[in-house]
Amino acid sequence: MGKNQIKIFDTTLRDGEQVPGCKLNCVEKVQIAKQLELLGVDIIEAGFPASSPGDYQSVQEICKSVYNPIICALSRAIKKDIEIAANSLKFAKQARIHTGIGTSDCHIRYKFNSTKDKILEIAASSVKYAKKFVEDIEFYAEDAGRTNNEFLALVCEEVIKNGATVINIPDTTGNCLPYEYGNKIKFLQENVNKIHTVTLSTHCHNDLGLATANSLYGILNGAKQVECTINGIGERAGNTSLEEITMIIKQYKNLNVYTNINTKLICYTSDLVSKYTGMKVQANKAIVGKNAFSHSSGIHQDGIIKKRETYEIINPEDVGIDDSSIILTARSGRSALAYRYKKLGYSFTKNTLDIIYSVFLDYADKNKQVEDQELKCLLKKAQLKNNQLAILHHS
Numbered sequence: 001m002g003k004n005q006i007k008i009f010d011t012t013l014r015d016g017e018q019v020p021g022c023k024l025n026c027v028e029k030v031q032i033a034k035q036l037e038l039l040g041v042d043i044i045e046a047g048f049p050a051s052s053p054g055d056y057q058s059v060q061e062i063c064k065s066v067y068n069p070i071i072c073a074l075s076r077a078i079k080k081d082i083e084i085a086a087n088s089l090k091f092a093k094q095a096r097i098h099t100g101i102g103t104s105d106c107h108i109r110y111k112f113n114s115t116k117d118k119i120l121e122i123a124a125s126s127v128k129y130a131k132k133f134v135e136d137i138e139f140y141a142e143d144a145g146r147t148n149n150e151f152l153a154l155v156c157e158e159v160i161k162n163g164a165t166v167i168n169i170p171d172t173t174g175n176c177l178p179y180e181y182g183n184k185i186k187f188l189q190e191n192v193n194k195i196h197t198v199t200l201s202t203h204c205h206n207d208l209g210l211a212t213a214n215s216l217y218g219i220l221n222g223a224k225q226v227e228c229t230i231n232g233i234g235e236r237a238g239n240t241s242l243e244e245i246t247m248i249i250k251q252y253k254n255l256n257v258y259t260n261i262n263t264k265l266i267c268y269t270s271d272l273v274s275k276y277t278g279m280k281v282q283a284n285k286a287i288v289g290k291n292a293f294s295h296s297s298g299i300h301q302d303g304i305i306k307k308r309e310t311y312e313i314i315n316p317e318d319v320g321i322d323d324s325s326i327i328l329t330a331r332s333g334r335s336a337l338a339y340r341y342k343k344l345g346y347s348f349t350k351n352t353l354d355i356i357y358s359v360f361l362d363y364a365d366k367n368k369q370v371e372d373q374e375l376k377c378l379l380k381k382a383q384l385k386n387n388q389l390a391i392l393h394h395s
């Protein structure tokens with residue numbers, strides 16, 4: 001059986017940009033959108049045009065500058081929002097309106113002071129109205145993660161009847177456990193009339209650190225689109241990170257799914273988004289953190305130098321990094337020290353290495369990390385201590 005494609009819906013420019021302090025200007029948004037196109041995303045959620053004239057303009061400019069991905073604009077289930085979204089998309093080669101409303105008891109009661117019947121009516125009529133402008137309509141059932149499955153199924157049926165092409169099941173508050181989110185997708189697959197005429201999409205937030213796991217369980221249960229952001233940026237604890245979910249799919253061939261992402265562009269794209277949004281990536285972030293391919297303890301370094309796979313499951317070249325790094329600290333061993341000196345053009349006999357290593361350890365104990373320039377100084381120091389040192393130079 002052939003593999004199924006999982007569509008990558010990138011919402012860095014919409015949900016990602018909602019992060020306080022991450023505001024991007026139009027030029028930056030267009031540049032990120034072009035990079036997302038190179039990266040191979042299938043859909044770019046370019047913004048929420050009714051939210052501000054600046055966002056409207058950015059969506060319009062992205063439509064003019066990007067050719068392959070579908071350009072999507074967010075709107076509430078309000079006629080005026082939908083009209084603005086439709087207008088902002090008029091230059092798109094392929095346009096999608098993403099409209100929706102909260103469906104959980106909590107949202108219905110406290111946010112809308114409404115009833116389930118009224119919400120069903122609004123869901124249906126918003127999709128019907130959006131359909132007057134574009135063919136491709138995605139509906140989001142906000143807070144689907146906390147929405148009762150039977151009611152969610154009714155909402156899905158209503159929006160399918162009115163022409164939705166994609167249904168987004170957001171775990172807006174990052175509340176679900178993976179099996180629970182997976183079962184929700186499964187329940188919809190099994191209980192919604194004509195569900196196979198639409199694409200089910202995951203949109204998971206990371207409040208409990210489960211966004212990527214939940215998206216994966218969504219895929220395992222039949223979702224064919226994943227909404228995610230570069231570096232996992234997004235409201236509060238963020239969204240599913242594009243680099244995590246796409247690398248899981250690449251690593252695990254037996255999932256029988258694939259994406260169109262050119263993973264070799266992941267780290268470059270991550271740096272670009274971090275630079276423009278001003279959001280630093282945490283050092284230990286999976287895939288794109290600065291330590292993701294760095295090794296600093298002696299045991300690990302020794303293993304990596306002998307065979308990379310001893311401590312790395314991902315080839316750094318697959319995400320656009322030239323090589324793994326051997327970081328020298330007081331926890332490093334002789335083989336790491338010899339490896340780093342070799343890169344600088346020096347090699348030593350065993351006895352010499354022992355002498356240099358003791359000078360190195362003395363220094364490393366007082367410093368966090370030892371860099372190339374410091375290694376050269378340490379070599380001079382060791383030579384002064386012992387002028388018989390046998391140092392071999394090579395190019």
Ligand code: KIV
Nearest residue numbers: 015140142143170172
């Ligand atoms: O988290 C969410 O529910 C959203 C919707 C607006 C799609 O971002």
Ligand code: ZN
Nearest residue numbers: 015170172203
């Ligand atoms: Zn969201």
